[in-house]
Amino acid sequence: MCDDDAEARHNPLLRDLGCDVSHGESSDSDESDVDMEEQAHRARVSRWRYERERSAGAAREMHVLQAIRMARETRDAMDRSNHLLRLRLERDDSALWADDITAQQRERAAAGAADTLHSVYTSRDEWAAMDGDKHTHEMAMEKWRAHDAAWVVFAERTLFLKQNLKNKLSIDGDDAFEKQTDQTDDDPGIRFQDVPWPPCSWADAIKVVALLEKLENPNHSNATCRKRAFRKLTLRWHPDKFQAKHGFACSGDALGGNTQGMEPHTTEPNETHANAIARRVRCIAQELNDAWREGK
Numbered sequence: 344m345c346d347d348d349a350e351a352r353h354n355p356l357l358r359d360l361g362c363d364v365s366h367g368e369s370s371d372s373d374e375s376d377v378d379m380e381e382q383a384h385r386a387r388v389s390r391w392r393y394e395r396e397r398s399a400g401a402a403r404e405m406h407v408l409q410a411i412r413m414a415r416e417t418r419d420a421m422d423r424s425n426h427l428l429r430l431r432l433e434r435d436d437s438a439l440w441a442d443d444i445t446a447q448q449r450e451r452a453a454a455g456a457a458d459t460l461h462s463v464y465t466s467r468d469e470w471a472a473m474d475g476d477k478h479t480h481e482m483a484m485e486k487w488r489a490h491d492a493a494w495v496v497f498a499e500r501t502l503f504l505k506q507n508l509k510n511k512l513s514i515d516g517d518d519a520f521e522k523q524t525d526q527t528d529d530d531p532g533i534r535f536q537d538v539p540w541p542p543c544s545w546a547d548a549i550k551v552v553a554l555l556e557k558l559e560n561p562n563h564s565n566a567t568c569r570k571r572a573f574r575k576l577t578l579r580w581h582p583d584k585f586q587a588k589h590g591f592a593c594s595g596d597a598l599g600g601n602t603q604g605m606e607p608h609t610t611e612p613n614e615t616h617a618n619a620i621a622r623r624v625r626c627i628a629q630e631l632n633d634a635w636r637e638g639k
Contacts, residue, residue, distance in 0.1 A: 480554075486542040487551045493539035494579070497589075501533065504592040532594035534616045541627070545634040549573055573635050580627045593617035 541548050552572035557565065578584060594616040 483543060483547065483551050484555060487548070487555065490539055490542050497533075497537070497539050500537075501589045501592045504532065508591065531596065532616070533589065533592045533620070534594050534596075535598065535619045535623070538620055538623075540623070545576075545627070545630045546638060548576060549631075549634055549638060552576060569638075573631075576631055577628075580624060580631060582621065582625050582628055585624045586621065590617065590621065593620050 543551065549569065549572050552575060553565065553569040556568040556571050557563065560568065563571075596616055598614050598616060598619055
């Protein structure tokens with residue numbers, strides 16, 4: 344094989360010029376080897392390019408994944424920070440609320456202490472407003488307790504007379520009213536001196552009953568005790584209520600010379616016990632209202 348043939352076989356320009364480069368079976372074999380080497384080279388280049396592109400894609404994907412992971416970590420960190428901030432704000436709000444509650448409790452306690460102190464001083468003023476010393480005050484309350492006990496007996500007696508009247512009505516019918524107006528010595532009815540009249544003036548009566556209410560209910564204010572005392576006395580001495588509960592049992596006999604417990608100028612000629620009691624109850628109700636208005 345000459346040098347020109349070898350150059351023509353390996354130089355593509357010479358092949359293009361029409362040089363005869365085929366010299367038998369050895370020339371074909373050499374060309375096949377060259378083609379296979381060229382294809383292998385091209386395959387290696389393609390594989391290298393593919394690997395490079397795949398590496399570049401993997402790097403891009405890795406970069407994206409890292410960015411996503413960093414974003415998630417940042418979001419989680421912000422969520423934790425927000426949660427901690429919310430907990431701290433809730434704790435601060437709870438502390439402020441507790442401080443407010445404590446302050447309110449302290450204010451209520453201070454107000455209660457002030458009310459108690461005011462009640463004590465007011466009670467002392469109530470005691471000092473009455474004439475006399477502590478012994479006199481205690482005697483006034485003892486007199487009023489005795490008056491209440493006498494009133495219970497009086498109420499039981501009128502209730503007994505009312506029951507007797509009902510029994511007479513069930514037996515005698517309407518004639519019992521006529522019999523009831525004519526009291527006998529065995530059943531004289533309620534006379535003027537049988538009524539437990541108050542042992543003191545009505546201004547002092549309101550104070551004494553208020554003090555008794557205060558002793559029974561120390562938590563009540565003085566104003567409340569005074570209102571309860573006035574209501575209690577009003578219910579007892581209201582003319583209509585007194586007449587409905589006790590008026591029917593009052594004696595219809597004339598007072599005559601029996602004016603025990605009455606001032607001489609308060610009697611009227613031929614006045615009955617029932618009329619005298621009713622008139623005295625009306626005066627008591629008026630005096631009680633006047634004492635209440637003056638004490639406000």
